[in-house]
Amino acid sequence: MGRKPMIQRETVARAAVAIVDEDGPTSLSLERIATRLGVKAPSLYNHFADKTEILEEAARTIVLETPEHGDVVDGDWIEWLVDGAIAFRGVLLDHAQSVPLVVENFPRRLLERLYARHCRVLRDNGVPVADQMFIVETVHRMTIGSAMCAATGRPAMSAPMDPDQFDADVVASLASGEWDDDRLFVESVRTFLHGVRARAGQAATTTERGR
Incomplete structure (x- = not known):
């Protein structure tokens, strides 16, 4: 040997x-x-x-630490994407100082394979083709952006340095600490995805009415 x-x-x-x-x-x-x-x-x-x-x-090594993504359950592709984004963001934050390395050196072939798989899942769950890459690319960018902010120590929705510039209710809301980085990320992704689905539904309804 x-x-x-x-x-x-x-x-x-x-x-x-x-x-x-x-x-x-x-x-x-x-x-x-x-x-x-x-x-x-x-x-x-x-x-x-x-x-x-x-x-x-090195970037590829980090990305491939992301846990295997399971199947969509009961057609809920939104939560499938949310869960995947949470998992990928978690891996990035496990390597917080390496996040810029991943962003700048993400292997193109690997990214395209991941995008293609996500598009197929969305297609199989009834997402219009016009929305598939828009959804996948936007969620990817939201995940990377959130990880970059968290990795560089920029706190989410923290108490303002100059509270006099904000309404008292806004200051109180921020001081409560209700919105941390994790919650801000998850709710941002989920709200975006629900908005895309609602828009697609409205477009389909309009098309039906026009026939």
């Missing part, structure tokens, strides 16, 4: 993720990855064309 290679693509990717998780994206270098693996930096080029390819593999 041949010897197992000292370096594997997955090993390099996980080393890169660990470095960014610990010290942020600016800390990542080929030399630091090599040191962590106990090899010389040039040997990494036996497995990757350049640093960009390492970053893409």
Whole structure:
């Protein structure tokens, strides 16, 4: 039996993720990855064309930690999408310092496969084709955006620095802490999806009336 290679693509990717998780994206270098693996930096080029390819593999590694998405239950594609978005956002926040890395280096082929699967699920549950990519892309962007805000420490709907600029009721609402990052994200996604479904239903009704 041949010897197992000292370096594997997955090993390099996980080393890169660990470095960014610990010290942020600016800390990542080929030399630091090599040191962590106990090899010389040039040997990494036996497995990757350049640093960009390492970053893409690191992003892919994080994305694939997202738990397997089950089937739609009772035709409720909205909650299916909400649950999937919550799971993906959770993985991103498990690697909070790596969120910019994922955003900037999300492998295009992987993203397209995920989008295609979501579009098929929406199609199978009666979502109009004109809305499918709009829904998938918007939920993806909402998830990434929410993760970026949470990862960088920007609190959701926190008490204002200058309360005199707001109505007293608004200040009291914000001070209650009722709207944290998690709730704001879930309710934003759910409200958007219900709005799209309602719009599609209205359009279908209008079409029927016009016949």
